[in-house]
Amino acid sequence: MSEQRSTVVRGARILGGEPADILIRGGIVEEVGQGLTGDETIDARGLIALPGLVDLHTHLREPGREDAETVETGTRAAALGGYTAVHAMANTDPVADTAGVVEQVWRLGQEAGHCDVRPVGAVTVGLEGERLAELGAMADSAAQVRVFSDDGKCVSDAVLMRRALEYVKAFDGVIAQHAQEPRLTAGAQMNEGAVSGRLGLTGWPAVAEEAIIARDCLLAAHVGSRLHVCHVSTAGSVEIIRWAKSKGWDVTAEVTPHHLLLTDDLVEDSPVGAYNPIYKVNPPLRTRADVEALRLALADGTIDCVATDHAPHPVEDKETEWSAAAMGMIGLETALSVVHEAMVETGLLDWSGVAERMSYAPARIGRLAGHGRPVEAGAPANITLYDASARAGVDPSAFASRSRNTPYEGRTLPGRVVATLLRGRPTVLDGKLV
Amino acid sequence: MKRHLISAADLSRDDALLILDTADELAKISDRSIKKLPTLRGRTVVNLFFEDSTRTRISFEAAAKRLSADVINFSAKGSSVSKGESLKDTALTLEAMGADAVVIRHSASGAPHRLAGWVRGSVVNAGDGTHEHPTQALLDAFTMRRRLGPLDGRKVTIVGDVLHSRVARSNVLLLSTLGAEVTLVAPPTLLPVNVGSWPCEVSYDLDAMLPKSDVVMMLRVQRERMNAAFFPTEREYSRRYGLDRDRVARMHDDAIVMHPGPMNRGMEIAAEVADSPRSTIVEQVANGVTTRMAVLYLLLGGADLGGEIRQ
DSSP: OTTSOEEEEEEEEETTOSEEEEEEETTEEEEEESSOOOSEEEEOTTOEEEEOEEEEEEOOOTTTOTTTOOHHHHHHHHHHTTEEEEEEOSOSSSOSOSHHHHHHHHHHHHHHOSSEEEEOBOSBGGGOSSSBOOHHHHHHSTTOOOEEOOTTSOOOOHHHHHHHHHHGGGGTOEEEEOOOOTGGGTTOOEESSHHHHHHTOOEEOHHHHHHHHHHHHHHHHHHTOOEEEOSOOOHHHHHHHHHHHHTTOOEEEEEOHHHHHOOGGGGTSOTTOTTOGGGOOSSOOOOHHHHHHHHHHHHHTSSOEEOOOBOOOOGGGTSSOGGGSOOOBOOTTTHHHHHIIIIITTTSOOHHHHHIIIIIHHHHHTTOTTSSOOSSTTSBOOEEEEEEEEEEEOOGGGOSSSOOOOTTTTOEEEEEEEEEEETTEEEEETTEEO | OOSOBOOGGGOOHHHHHHHHHHHHHHHHHHTSSSOOOOTTTTOEEEEEESSOOHHHHHHHHHHHHHTTOEEEEEESTTSGGGGTOOHHHHHHHHHHTTOSEEEEEESSTTHHHHHHTTOSSEEEEEEETTTBOHHHHHHHHHHHHHHHSOOTTOEEEEESOOTTOHHHHHHHHHHHHTTOEEEEEOOGGGSOTTGGGSSSEEESOHHHHGGGOSEEEEOOOOGGGGGGTSSSOHHHHHHHHOBOHHHHTTSOTTOEEEOOSOOOBTTTBOHHHHTSTTBOHHHHHHHHHHHHHHHHHHHTTOOOHHHHHHO
């Protein structure tokens, strides 16, 4: 080990604590202390050191929609956002429902090298919700899939959901459910409420999410399985998950950055005009009361983690009438800043709380070894250096993502990712890709 | 006035009264042998219709032509739109042709808002999805005012499929701006979930509302709605919410019956009610041209109207 070159990250405030030096050798944190020296030095004075962020919910779009994103561009965006690992969702074309496709995505991630890519496997063949995909083959593949999801679609059939929950127990998998009762959301365009009524857009009622979450919590309890709830968006969902956890059931949940900050009234009134599909997303933006409940739930641990649901779409799929537009927002490059504004500046989370919600918890849920470890001696050197004092307008033209569908354009957000280290190797330095 | 007319909420009380007063003036020339004014000579009005609506298109076309505008009718069928051209590209084409006003009818709620972001001319919403139809509300208000005088304190009951009705949304907004008291009557399935936040009252009981109403406006109800369980059968809908002769008998003598058309005779309105002296349905059509003239005139910056009419 000692003949390998070493790097010292100088003066970083680990989780916002007192400045310390981090000595890295062979991809591992060798020592944390004062006055350490190495072959190379990264000046991190004034910066906060966080464990490399882990995203449980990323759409990399490859294979199939390389016009929107590729593994290469999506993982560049991830690195710039401070991520060292992302879970690539299965709704590609072809769908990631076989060992072959998940291994392809995994290999593309290895080749890109900007962050680790852990593919998510589809629960059902072609996301059709009719028969189980070969979950075991995906789990045993080189990609070692542990998270399975039909995200974009709900596994709405109760029997199929039960079987999926049971089946993945054999390899410690988890079903990540996109909770959306399909009949209650036929043609749904935005949150059903006062705004949808005024705008004449078909509503996506909160109950369509909550009913599925309640059913799935009961199913998971009945068969003794692990359930993960994707992109929780309503106050009612929070109550149900809180209740399920109080029973001791193995239920985890994620919330997106946009659901922590944005509300459905932006569809009616925003600087970019009414009915601008930049705010069209699934599940939809909800009300201020929902945002408040989600923030509190993330603070108290009812919601375990933040996941971006980074969903790139080309310009032509957003520059349309509202009802014709694609659903989704990109989020990898703004996630940490949004959480900073919504959770840290409001006093709801400190930086160790951010580390738990954006690194430790998602790595735990995804059974992702080598990520989500504290910045301490012996841990893999996956580290994000963050300048919490920065403040800048969001400029989509500077994004590494191939798509530009961010809802934050023109908005000023706090903080800036200065550097990202993947097993000791900088993928981002001075805010730029290495 | 704002540059566009997309929602009835775009109109202040003064704006709305100015349009209605202007329409009153313009109505005078409809009685003349030569019905044309030179006001918009050299200006181009595009009728951009993505949804079939011959009635509304003809109404706007007549309005623009009576003001001497050049009118281009662009219907989505058989055009580049049916070959997959986007709304934005269509908008840029119209922009390149120098449209001063674009009258848009579209099946997607909010399409006029999007269009307004891509063209420099004025955008007039001629009906967007289940959102709004502001010129329909203006012609309805114009019709009511002609029959009943000023609308302050007048009681207007709007009956039917409010959930899917752009006419209802625009009427609620405009009539409340003009000081009328609006009550919506519908089965609960055909009301938006948060209708309580609208500037109007809500009732499920048509019979209770009839004696108090100065205006009863019936909305078209699509028969297909019963397939999505909004109501059980046509017959039950008609029994509970249809306006028949017996119900009309409970209205006071001066009260009027309105319908934006097209009607389902025998469903939401009985044929004899539609054809009765209380009914303003034919007047509404005639008033549509006059009101739309007023809108185009004011949006495109017409000068002193009195002078032009006297010429």
